[in-house]
Amino acid sequence: MIEIDLELPLASFALRVAARLDGGVTAVMGPSGSGKTSLLEAIAGLRRGAKGRILLDGRVLVDSARGMALAPEARRVGYVPQDAGLFPHLTARANVGFGARADAEAVASAIATLELGPLLERHPASLSGGEKQRVALARALATRPRLLLLDEPLAALDVGLRGRILPYLLRVRDEWKTPVLYVTHNVGEAIALAGHLLLLRDGRVEATGAPFDLLATPGMVTDAALGVENLFPGRVRTHDPEGGVTSVELPAGQTIAVPLAADCAPGTQVTVAVRAEDVIVSKSVPEGISARNIYAVRIAALTRTGPDVTLRCALGELGATPEWIVRVTPAAVTSLRLGVGQAVFLAVKSHSVRLV
Numbered sequence: 001m002i003e004i005d006l007e008l009p010l011a012s013f014a015l016r017v018a019a020r021l022d023g024g025v026t027a028v029m030g031p032s033g034s035g036k037t038s039l040l041e042a043i044a045g046l047r048r049g050a051k052g053r054i055l056l057d058g059r060v061l062v063d064s065a066r067g068m069a070l071a072p073e074a075r076r077v078g079y080v081p082q083d084a085g086l087f088p089h090l091t092a093r094a095n096v097g098f099g100a101r102a103d104a105e106a107v108a109s110a111i112a113t114l115e116l117g118p119l120l121e122r123h124p125a126s127l128s129g130g131e132k133q134r135v136a137l138a139r140a141l142a143t144r145p146r147l148l149l150l151d152e153p154l155a156a157l158d159v160g161l162r163g164r165i166l167p168y169l170l171r172v173r174d175e176w177k178t179p180v181l182y183v184t185h186n187v188g189e190a191i192a193l194a195g196h197l198l199l200l201r202d203g204r205v206e207a208t209g210a211p212f213d214l215l216a217t218p219g220m221v222t223d224a225a226l227g228v229e230n231l232f233p234g235r236v237r238t239h240d241p242e243g244g245v246t247s248v249e250l251p252a253g254q255t256i257a258v259p260l261a262a263d264c265a266p267g268t269q270v271t272v273a274v275r276a277e278d279v280i281v282s283k284s285v286p287e288g289i290s291a292r293n294i295y296a297v298r299i300a301a302l303t304r305t306g307p308d309v310t311l312r313c314a315l316g317e318l319g320a321t322p323e324w325i326v327r328v329t330p331a332a333v334t335s336l337r338l339g340v341g342q343a344v345f346l347a348v349k350s351h352s353v354r355l356v
Contacts, residue, residue, distance in 0.1 A: 027190035030200035045072035078140030093120040110138040188229035278352035291347040
């Protein structure tokens with residue numbers, strides 16, 4: 001658990017954050033300039049002038065009333081900035097091992113999790129943006145941090161590269177069990193990765209809670225209006241060249257048909273991406289349509305988000321995973337008489353699915 005009661009003077013306002021965050025992934029969102037990066041830097045010990053208290057699993061990182069402030073290297077906090085921050089004169093292997101205090105096991109585990117084997121002898125100048133972020137993430141993990149701080153690690157990457165990095169972030173979350181603060185502007189990433197959300201505005205905490213539950217909060221409406229993607233971890237099952245589709249297994253055994261991706265061998269871990277606006281809702285089993293992916297779900301929640309209504313739909317019983325996020329118009333909600341707990345069907349065309 002991380003306990004924050006912090007005040008930090010900034011150029012245009014004073015950052016003031018009071019929060020208690022449990023383990024798992026907490027997404028940190030808010031408009032540009034709201035204090036997200038400054039918060040991470042203060043926790044990491046990279047910002048001077050912070051007042052108040054920061055405790056990590058009961059261990060004091062900062063207590064200004066007692067004149068205590070641990071040096072950054074003593075906090076056991078891993079920090080990955082937007083630009084990766086790799087040492088250009090070191091190979092990927094040396095970058096991962098830097099600061100690991102000769103913990104060969106941790107270095108090997110981080111390399112395995114991020115699948116860096118083919119990159120180890122290369123220097124940062126020869127790596128793609130996504131490869132640099134994987135190396136930076138492995139370097140942070142190799143120190144066995146008590147807390148991992150990720151400052152928009154996908155922001156500088158194009159859509160394709162962002163999708164390729166997401167499976168690795170999911171693996172870090174599930175395999176390392178390290179608490180994470182994850183700064184992002186992408187609502188789909190927050191829903192896919194985080195169990196909790198801290199929403200900042202002008203240096204203050206505007207709201208906290210589950211990412212979906214805060215979609216209607218003013219601080220998130222703008223980001224949500226840009227589009228919400230369903231992001232599911234998956235594994236390639238089979239290819240059907242004749243039919244032009246690839247079958248991917250989703251969590252809990254469901255499958256989804258995507259455009260043929262013959263270059264992905266069966267067993268390859270991927271991320272499946274579907275825009276919430278591209279999912280069709282039907283009250284009865286859809287028949288005579290081209291969409292190959294049909295799922296029986298129950299509506300777990302409806303939230304007005306700007307001009308649209310966002311549905312959270314659970315496969316099978318409420319609480320089952322994965323959950324689908326669907327965007328429809330208020331008129332559709334009225335005409336279909338949609339409500340919480342209602343059984344409906346979702347239809348998704350194969351060509352509405354991106355495999356990354």
